Amino acid sequence: MWNKNKRLISNLIFVGALLLTLVCIELFAPPTSMWFSVLRKVCTFSLAAVSMNLLNGFTGLFSLGQAGFMLLGAYTYAILTIPVEMRSNVFRNYGDSVINFQMPLVPALILAGLIAAFFAFLIGLPVLRLKSDYLAIATLGFAEIVRGLVQLQNFGPVTNGPDPINMFTAPKNIMAYVAISGISILIIILIINSTYGRAFKAIRDDEIAAEAMGINLAHHKRLSFIISSFFCGVSGAMMAMCNTSVSSVSFTSAMTYQILLVVVIGGIGSVSGSIIAAFIFYASSEWWLKFLDLETFTASGSKVPLLGPGFRMVVFSVLIMIIVLFFRKGIMGTREISVYDGLMKIRSLFKGKQAVKEEK
Amino acid sequence: MAKNILHVENLTMQFGGVVAVDNLTMDVNEGEIVALIGPNGAGKTTAFNAITGVYEPTNGAVSFNGVQIIENHPQGKMKKLYAGKNADKYKHAMTKTPDELTKLGMARTFQNIRLFKSMTVFENVLTAKHLRRTSNIFTATLKLNHKEEMRMRAETDELLKLVDLYDVREEIATGLPYGKQRKLEIARALATDPTLLLLDEPAAGMNPQETQELTKFIHYIREKFSLTILLIEHHMNLVMDISDRIYVIDFGEEIAEGVPAQIQSNQKVIDAYLGVSEDE
Known part of the structure; x- marks a missing residue:
């Protein structure tokens, strides 16, 4: 019990320190710093990855519909938060928007999640009867259908057809993103640690045994699917805020694979792993490795070999392969980060294992 | 009759x-x-x-x-x-x-042991308590079911003590020796409060001594839980x-x-x- 408390307290201190660092970055980093765009993206995709992890990692349902639910969330949020006076401008190709009010940020975010969850409820009934690969194909199909439907001219007055939606409310400071993402992830963690979370894990480990222990498979699978989709919708709304413009073309299945990659790198079944992986993934692909895309010349004037447009992705892919080779189960596996355990490990390195064991 | x-x-x-x-x-x-x-x-x-x-x-x-x-x-x-x-x-x-x-009130075990392999012994049994919950997803998330959760945990510990698995409660279930895995599977079934227990080849793969212990164990749980x-x-x-x-x-x-x-x-x-x- 005491050890458990120590772990909790040390983790809380760690999260506090992290928040403080973020506030410092917000206040003191130059406005052109890459920190801002990267951190916004990290927050968005952390949430997307954690919600995908809830479904794929904790409930064992291999779904690839993330892009579809994010699109629903992004569109819902964007459409609802355009200021009324701007509407006729945004929807100029379709006369005017059928929705003529503007919602505040938080209710719009929640509604974005709810719309995504509602669609998850609808397609969950038939789709969740499928297993593994077949479920993945069906949900992938759903995502593509949603993307196609949104572009239809008939829906123009609502979705602006194939034209992008912009001019909606989008907070600029990263603390807003951190708050939305943080609260959502906290809720997911609470669910995972509740009795329902245990039921989800039981379904992942052994469906037949779970059912024999009285866990209603259909009910719990749908529940997990809906919750995951809700937070996917919220992360979609956050993505809309990041880009300040929403267009259905950006919600391709490639985006789903990107999120899947983050989940796998972080560890299938680890929330903190997903967050760490999201940071590494987006910081390196959008920032740290950017220099590889620039043609660089040495002092003597000769061109550095290989560096040039596209080389970044080559290095990036190699890095991913290395990570997957060396961390077979992702960076964190199914464990969660624990500062206390980490410190103990470091201490044991210095003191020698024997000494620490004796102390215990 | x-x-x-x-x-x-x-x-x-x-x-x-x-x-x-x-x-x-x-x-x-x-x-x-x-x-x-x-x-x-x-x-x-x-x-x-x-x-x-x-x-x-x-x-x-x-x-x-x-x-x-x-x-x-x-x-x-x-x-x-x-x-x-x-x-x-x-x-x-x-x-x-x-x-x-x-x-x-019908609980069963399996011929080829089916434990929740990523969970500890304690969690395996605790998961079987899920079906007698009164909480819903919202109260469980917001920890409003704290009393029920504590009761479930206490009952689980008590059950583990009864079947003599308390000292391995923090171990990963699939890491246990074979005989104990069988026992754990029975304990997990007992956690659902059954009146009828169905055992599918409980002694499969056991040596004579383990089989004898299992015989005693089955008699014991029948008395204890009036099964x-x-x-x-x-x-x-x-x-x-x-x-x-x-x-x-x-x-x-x-x-x-x-x-x-x-x-x-x-x-x-x-x-x-x-x-x-x-x-x-």
């Missing part, structure tokens, strides 16, 4: 043209330990799965505690293919899913020691029923197990 707990009537299970269980009728009364035995491939596990709702039987009915839980008759394609008896006896088609049956037990088993020593009554099936059909002494001297049973030469 003791109260009837499980009543299986004309249960037939047919896969395509193969009749795996043929017209099985059996009764289990309160407090009894009943064994279902038979040579390999006789259809024991199939019968088990049909009773516990994993399979939908082709024909027949099952009632539990006086309440009908399963009834079915040949339908669709099976109507033409059906090779069993009593084809027109049952009119309704109703089956309950395994989780509904567990809620009613009725139906088991499938291959170990004849265990079956003869433990059972009040035995049903023997061969090729899906019931060939004998009775107390252990009767079964041991039954010629049909001996033939089924040892085979009978054709020129006799």
